[in-house]
Amino acid sequence: MKSTLFKKIKDNEMFKRIKISSLLKKIKNGSPKLLKKTKNEYLGRSVVTVFGFFIIILTLLITGFLIYKGIGTFVVQKHSIFEFLFSNKFAPQDIVGSTQKGQVGAAVFIAGSIIISLFALLIATPFAIAAAIFINEISPRLGKRFLQPAIEIFVGIPSVVYGWIGLSILVPFIANIFKLPYGFNVLSGAIVLSLMIFPTITSISVDAIRNVPIEYKEASYSLGSTRWQMIRRIQIRSALPGILTGVVLGLTRAFGEALAVAMVIGRREQFPKFNNGFLDGLLSATSTLTSKIASDMGNTVTGSEWNNALWSMALLLFIISFLFIILIRFLSRKGSRQKV
Amino acid sequence: MNKIHKRAKIADKTATIILYITASFFILLLVVLTGYILFQGFRAVTPQLLGFSGDGIGIQLFNTIYLVLISLIISVPIGICAGIYMAEYSRPGRITNILRSSIETLSSLPSIVVGLFAFLILVEATHMQYNLLAGAGAVSILSIPLITRVTEDAIRGVPDSYREGSYGIGATKWQTIVKILIPSALPRIITGIILAAGRGFGEAAALIYTSGMSSDIDFSNWNPASITSPLNIFRPCDTLAVHIWALKAEGIASNSQQIADLSAAVLVILVFLFNLGSRFLGRFITKKNSI
Numbered sequence: 001m002k003s004t005l006f007k008k009i010k011d012n013e014m015f016k017r018i019k020i021s022s023l024l025k026k027i028k029n030g031s032p033k034l035l036k037k038t039k040n041e042y043l044g045r046s047v048v049t050v051f052g053f054f055i056i057i058l059t060l061l062i063t064g065f066l067i068y069k070g071i072g073t074f075v076v077q078k079h080s081i082f083e084f085l086f087s088n089k090f091a092p093q094d095i096v097g098s099t100q101k102g103q104v105g106a107a108v109f110i111a112g113s114i115i116i117s118l119f120a121l122l123i124a125t126p127f128a129i130a131a132a133i134f135i136n137e138i139s140p141r142l143g144k145r146f147l148q149p150a151i152e153i154f155v156g157i158p159s160v161v162y163g164w165i166g167l168s169i170l171v172p173f174i175a176n177i178f179k180l181p182y183g184f185n186v187l188s189g190a191i192v193l194s195l196m197i198f199p200t201i202t203s204i205s206v207d208a209i210r211n212v213p214i215e216y217k218e219a220s221y222s223l224g225s226t227r228w229q230m231i232r233r234i235q236i237r238s239a240l241p242g243i244l245t246g247v248v249l250g251l252t253r254a255f256g257e258a259l260a261v262a263m264v265i266g267r268r269e270q271f272p273k274f275n276n277g278f279l280d281g282l283l284s285a286t287s288t289l290t291s292k293i294a295s296d297m298g299n300t301v302t303g304s305e306w307n308n309a310l311w312s313m314a315l316l317l318f319i320i321s322f323l324f325i326i327l328i329r330f331l332s333r334k335g336s337r338q339k340v
Numbered sequence: 341m342n343k344i345h346k347r348a349k350i351a352d353k354t355a356t357i358i359l360y361i362t363a364s365f366f367i368l369l370l371v372v373l374t375g376y377i378l379f380q381g382f383r384a385v386t387p388q389l390l391g392f393s394g395d396g397i398g399i400q401l402f403n404t405i406y407l408v409l410i411s412l413i414i415s416v417p418i419g420i421c422a423g424i425y426m427a428e429y430s431r432p433g434r435i436t437n438i439l440r441s442s443i444e445t446l447s448s449l450p451s452i453v454v455g456l457f458a459f460l461i462l463v464e465a466t467h468m469q470y471n472l473l474a475g476a477g478a479v480s481i482l483s484i485p486l487i488t489r490v491t492e493d494a495i496r497g498v499p500d501s502y503r504e505g506s507y508g509i510g511a512t513k514w515q516t517i518v519k520i521l522i523p524s525a526l527p528r529i530i531t532g533i534i535l536a537a538g539r540g541f542g543e544a545a546a547l548i549y550t551s552g553m554s555s556d557i558d559f560s561n562w563n564p565a566s567i568t569s570p571l572n573i574f575r576p577c578d579t580l581a582v583h584i585w586a587l588k589a590e591g592i593a594s595n596s597q598q599i600a601d602l603s604a605a606v607l608v609i610l611v612f613l614f615n616l617g618s619r620f621l622g623r624f625i626t627k628k629n630s631i
Contacts, residue, residue, distance in 0.1 A: 037514075040514050040515075041515075044518070045513075048421040048422070048425040049425055051418050052421070052422045052429075052439055054418060055418075055422050055439060055443060055484065055488065056438055056442045058481065059445050061457075062454075063445075065461070066457065127366070130358070131362065133359060134363040138363075139363075147366065152615065153374070156538055156611045157373075157374075157611065158608075159544070160542065160582075160585055161542070161581075161604045163585075164584050164588065164601075164604050165377065165604075168601075226349060226351070227352055228351055229352070249448075256449070256450025257545075259548075259585050290452050290545070297456065297459075297549055298548070311456070317450050318449065318453055321448045321449060321453075322445060325445060
């Protein structure tokens, strides 16, 4: 028994040193069981490696195709990037190979996306941090039993359902309160979005606050702080990189959300009227990158100026989500350095 | 007691009260929201609305489950294998870094962008109409990073003593993975898969340009090659979530509001059931393994 075990260990060692073909030849005559084992070993390893690499290939494919389709506006129709990013005139041609040039300014949609996501963050972040503090410090018992399951359910509700609720409750409600003909506006969109991103921010903030070393807390208490002082000056401050990671993740989700926003934003191609005052801005209908893609893509002809402009917007969304990832990496590196 | 002390104590009490109010506000909000969705959905439900003909949503319910099932058949093997690779075979270095960045990129992609990509590859390039397989492909792209990450975490979470024990009695690495690591990581992997499925049920943005917004199927035709058969994966298919969107965008039936309400309610119940199921199953398997 002992000697066979020893032999197996020796054989395992041999994997590393001897070429696989010669090893296979050697054990072919000796032990068929060991042969099968060796084959499985290498087969399994190859299969999982192939699938690992498949993910890289898939990502490269998506990136490649998005770039290929997205630069059509600038290469085929020869619009300037400046026009795409900063002009507010969007009237592209929908004929392939047309010599007439339309306008592909996407500034309205870009501004709409940014404004609505920022407002959603502004609403969601304070609530999310409050919920995270509640779960960690104020009442972990109630938090674990009620608030955390509730947040998980919030995550589970599909985005279309949020949009639908927004459409059937929030939009009429806002029209009613502000005496407007329609309630489709930035405010409705931001509220719906904030409901969707609040669980993301909360669950990451909960982890961030939980990971603050307990010594910090003890030191703060022993210096005579009240609980709120400890939370405000010690926990939130040390958990800040983690909380910010959650905020950026929420922002990523808000930026990429399409249908729920499209349902309540009004989809009008104009800037929110913030020049008439803050409230007017909040209460004006606008459009976002995602809602424009969702509503127009089906009506365009492949390769036309209009179609290409929509692909350029998709490329822009991709670039923005990539920038957010870099930001998150930066934040998490900062967080881990702080802990050392 | 001096003034600063007093002020600090008042601030502490106020903050506590405000935090309690916020927490109860959220629970109340959830109760009201789900209550509203369910009440509104089932308020005037008739058997016909739940059925498989006319304006019933039975077809969409079937499509939703079928599409998610197909997408799991695609994404689970890929996700689990990639997760095993990440946890057991990858060595720190440039390639692992690229793989990790790829997973992050995939998981933060806006779903509409994924939908456009799947449209390009699986609908336009193949010269087909909107089809179920394209939709399942799009949902798979969304769930692969999720399943990969869960699998990696779960396998990394298995105590090293398990590995040592397995190697100690002469198992190879692959035997250790298949017979020791995967079974002990299974509860967490299954929980992750079910959560991915739950996300798939609610996905709509990635589906409107891949699997389409309508379906024309005949439930007496079970020949998978026929275009009207429910089993055909190359037919157009609209899921519940897409149905809600379509009813909002182009609902012309007089009761489209009611159908959308009912669809939302059924969808929410479906997601709840899956979340509950994942917890229950996770607990069940843990219990079974521990004996």
